[in-house]
Amino acid sequence: MKTTVKQQVLKGMLVVAAVVSMGACQTVQTTKSGAVGVDRTQRMAVAPGALEQAAREQYAELIARERQKGTLNRNPEQVARVRTIVNRLIPQTAHFRPDAVKWQWETNVITSQEVNAWCMPGGKMAVYTGLMERLNVTDDELAAVMGHEIAHALREHARERASEQMVASGIISVGTALFGLGDIGQQGAEFAYMGLLGLPNSRKHETEADRIGVELAARAGYDPRAAISLWQKMGKASSGEPLKFLSTHPSTADRVNDLTAYSQRVMPLYEQARKGR
Template identity: 65%
Template sequence: MKHGFATMVSVVAAAWLVSACQTVQTTGGGAVGVDRGQMMMVSAAEVEQASGKQYQQVIGEAREKGLLNRDPAQLARVRAISSRLIPQTVSFRRDAAQWHWEVNVIRSDELNAWCMAGGKMAVYSGLIDQLKLTDDELAAVMGHEIAHALREHSREQISKAMVTSVGASVAGALLGVGQLGTDLMGMVGKVTFELPNSRLHETEADRIGVELAARAGYDPRAAVSLWDKMGSRSNGGPPQWLSTHPGHDTRRRDLGEYAQRVMPLYEQARR
């Protein structure tokens, strides 16, 4: 009897999770054709609000340590590139034009950059200095990170994590043990700074990123040379923050193929 009740609870919990999730289309496909539907369990507004708080905390800590926007010329360069990339986001989703975009540079030796929900972005100086990035390569990095925000990959990761944790919580609540609760801000921080993106997410961000760069007038083929530079930093493999990205050769071929696909957009933007 006890086993039967536990099974019933599991069924109820599973049914609740299915009803709580919804399939959304976060972006249009663009020229690169990224049009996968995504299962979401938390609202875009909630993730954007939590991301804004997390971002201000990170930026505030960098400011207190004297690590925020230390090099005016470098900051101006990053923001100039972002000012060309951001208007192109409307090719994938029109609401991105109304996001409260913020772009800053953090002094750090890490080869890193990220863009949270709602356009909260940071580039680490080590990425620029150590890889000696050209403007085209820097645009490839930033376009890739912006693509993660456009596709709401963090929201998708959080939703997947919640399916597991909330499922257990619902079952526990129905059995009289535990309660439902989620620290959304903490989860945003975790998926941004600790958990690597899935290979699927990286492929989507690569493809959208090269299109954003091309539309902004940056050579999309620079994504290939950028990847080669990243690979050379760790004996043919990517830096740790890229550890679950598609294999080097596979990714290089995909970047090259999609860069060629969007070359007409680049040539048109350069006229």
């Protein structure tokens, strides 16, 4: 009797279960929990520091390319503004991981209409002028963006995702061959993996980065409540939001609700920082 597509997908689900139970990963805690209480342990299959060299090389290539195009650090005032904010955030990373202060931090501004900013493993950062100009962000809102991106690096989310994908890819390939699932079965397994593990984990990363980001901003003397207005602006600027179930980011409403709660939690840190300045 032929195996039905449903049976093949169910077998694929068994492979997903194998990813969960058989993944030979080291359990680590990349950061301290901070006042926001981010204390989830992480499972890593990729060695510490393995992504940093690749990030440095990729960053150098990108910066050289933007320089050649004449789109790197074109506006001295924007560059000074971004670097001033980042330089206030960096010392606060010690509250989550003391080694981060000694990273080879670097920040550049790229002229582009894209509303974007990012921080690579090891502290290589870029801010796009579209973020500042199209959203007309305040310094507090820009600190929220950069705090969020720095938080991804502190938590080593890129390494965690690489570990997930490495383990999942290997086990799904072996499992589909072992169970004789064929192409449909493998697609079912991969879909189940993304639905049950891949995308939810990515949303979890975003929430962690939001929470750590507001604490970094507050400790640096930037109003953590600006994260709320920032994401409200992001929501208005977006042409449309993908379905929450398949999105790698929390919905705008969920994000604003969470940021409202956690920005209040770190307000005492903000008030303390303001008094000390």
